[in-house]
Amino acid sequence: MPVSLRAVPLLAALVLLPLSTAALARVSARDQAAADALAQRMQAAEKRYTDALVLASNSDPKGQAEGDAALEDMEDVLDACARQKGCQIHTLLASYKRLLKEKVDAQSDAEGDDLVGENTSDDPLDDGSDHSVPADSNIPDSARTTRLLDDQRHRFDSMVAYNPAVQAGIRRWLTDMRGTLIDSYENYQNLRPQLLPAWQATGLPEALLFGIMAKESNGRVHVSSRAGAAGLMQFMPATGSRFGLGQDGTGFDTRFDPYAATEAAAAYMNERMGELDRNIEFALAAYNGGEGRAGRIYRDHPGASFWDAEVYRQFPAETQDYVPMVIAAAWLYLHPRQYGLEFPKVDASPAPLKLVRTASIYELTICLGNGRTREGFMRALRNLNPRYQAETWIPAGSTINASAHMVRLYNRQCVKGPTAELAHTLVTATVDSAIRDDSPRTTRVAVGDVSGVPVGVPTTVATGAPRPARPPAAQVRSYKVARGDTLGRIVGKFQCDTRELARANGLRAPSYVLKPGQQLKLTGCDR
Template sequence: MTPIIQRGCLLLVAGSLLLTGIPGQAQAASRRDQAAIDALNQRMQAAEADYREAAVLIGNADPEGQKRSDTALEDMEDVVTACMKQRGCSVPTMLAAYKRLLKLNADAEAEVADEPEGDDDHVGPIAASVPEAARAAHLLQEDHRFDKMVQFNPAVQAGIRRWLTDMRGALISSHENYQYMRYQMLPAYERADLPEALLFGIMAKESNGKVHATSRAGAAGPMQFMYQTGLRFGLGDDGTGFDTRYDPRSAAQASASYLNERMRELNRSIELALAAYNGGEGRALRVYRGSGGRNFWDADVYNQFPPETQDYVPMVIAAAWLYLHPREYGLSFPKIDAKPATLRLSQPSSIYQLTICLGNRGEREGYMRALRNLNPRHQAETWLPAGSSLNATAKIVGLYNRWCVSGPRAELARTLASSDARSAIVRLGPLTPVTTGQAGGVVPGEAAGATPAAALATGKPAAAKPREYRVQKGETLHSIARRFGCSTNGLARANQLRGPRYTLRTGQRLELVGCDK
């Protein structure tokens, strides 16, 4: 068994004991007990010091460093094990060492961002082990409450099966997306005393962690709020035309408030609160009161919810369960270098251009989704002026400085992002039949309605008069703009449409201003 797995198993045991209570901790320690506790504290301090020295050796490429770091971690685990058996010893105090090493790792991460792209990603023992250990310790003490707050039953098991089979890719993508937004979303759930796993489960089922997701029913954002419900919890137009349902921080805050409000009404039942989230709070409250307070899985309660809600509740719980227990199911979530940082543009750019020049080092699908999720106010194709600031990560900033400021890749990205397929089409005017005696079939002419000679000489078409178009089913403003050779932003302004989604309805009339076709 590897040190990482050993450490995970140890923390699982420690967390379970912390939740159930360790006998003797509440009692005053005797002198002999106190002496034993002091000795354990000294051992933990010595192991932490050894680990820090090992990190320096690893940074200097000294092969002895890896061996010493493994030994130090094993010593720390032994101390935690002994502490669990020692009357009066505080396991959380011992686990605090992992959090200090997490801080050490955060300082080291910033040095990785500017590495040359040709090198392999280097993940030392701190980056590979300590963050997971500290995160696990936090979850075991705080978030594993979720395990006791829900029922683990065949419906949840079926949901787990679906997430681990045909929906595994969606679950992993959701986890990757969440890691970038975690620092924005998690604080709201922590303040509301709600489990992080619940936040992840809802987000994974609702949007897969895509902040611009919009359903056919009109629900929007990473947590999929309907417009009117969002207004009740502080979401909506912020006065600039931006709908804050798409903002991950605001959406998480509204979601936490909504869930706590439902749980106060529904006897702190997560299942019923989720049923209200999906199937309507009015229905959930009526069913709960009418059943005399029975739980969601009672047949008389369960059967009063629509099939969508009957599927939704176990799927959210299953995603949350896998978030807490990935190794048990052979699930490996990719490690994401998501340390927040500000990216300041040194020249005009768009998210499309940045996505191209950044490449996809360390991220299988590149950084477009991360940049869009962290900057929901900006459309991917919109050009931002020099000096603009974007939410990013330390790694993205490092890649930007290396590949996007100057050089062949930066120029290529600019060219590709600026390319317009319409410019490949040459308009020389209408074709008219050749008169008798002329060779060939047709030649350019200037009959009534033909392109003027001046336009032929310059290659530019005459300006088209504004006209109206009726929106067809399934069309978006972007697809209409491409079809008629217009600017998306220009169409939006002309028709007073607000971003970022520019929602259209079938049959809506649009004025085609500035269109070439």
């Protein structure tokens, strides 16, 4: 979709716009209300633009006009924000810039062009230099505004040491761990629209978020460690509880919610940065090795660097490895071209997906196909919808989180037709249904007088006297877990509600561990 010509002069004007000292003063309730209203207008315009992308991809002539109108709305909001006290213009600019980069080509989308690895345009935020020289602190206001347009990404460079330890970390990410780094990048890009606002609200560099996430979980929302850490940002239960994470009353642990976890991680890191004189290395050491230890070492060695031998050697080996690896991942996020690294293009414009038919994430993954990705959409769907297990049946009419690209593929391939039917067949297939048993069955027939016993009423074996029949709903069946069984297979085989089945058998999310020979009560199952 072409970008409105008004975008160029607007951005040029914003570059020259000085940051007024009034913006730093106390904001009145009236000004804050006006700023909040502008933020809501920006969100509405962003949604309007996203909807226009969907229309354009379906060759709807309204898409072009709606997209241009939405961009004009955003430009008007930015213009008003620049004059409104208390308005966070850098946050609105981040949304505006991201949408300016969105491009929809319905024809290439239908043909399934593979954009992975393409480098059709240079990253405007990566100039190829190593940015290792500390920046001058005496930066004029106009240059600070330019830095806002730069998403403050390269500010990170002057906050950390680019030393041989970090370079060794970069080497590891680029060799044995290159695939993990690429996976982390793709996972982050799909989550970025959700995660970035909460992180940037604290003033922390975006690259730091990516570095922590890549090292902690590789961008996988449902990861748990043997030590008890869980989620995208790997919070331990006690620390997570301090920052509002944990069981929410529905059986869901919000440490697995990527937005809540990132919001908590931003609060935690900002708290540590405030205590440790904005020192990223010490703050990262606290995140990994414990805030008590990091704070004590910092106080015992005022003015010392994390890399000073007397400081560095007091941290455990895990933390000594963790700090440079996080910084290295962040560095590569900022400067991929310098290291011959090409990150894949990810079409992650957020969009709601309303299910026309009951489906699971497994089924959606199959029917959506690869769709210009390396590995399909299963990880993205799971990350965006952390409350659903992959095998859970999601009722028709439900709305899940997705991208505009996924929505287009869903409407084309998953609502009806051979791809949709094949996906459903594969997801509901079981090994048991393939086993043929042609052996003769022996049937025992009871001989005796059965007259006078009402049809359908069970009798006792000893007397033949009738006894009250129990309603079918109260007769809970059971299933013996076989080797290789998972809860997802059992749910698919017996058409069960995952949560009800898990609750009846004391199975805990998200792992739902089963043991061969275990007897399951088939509660909440239709077959």
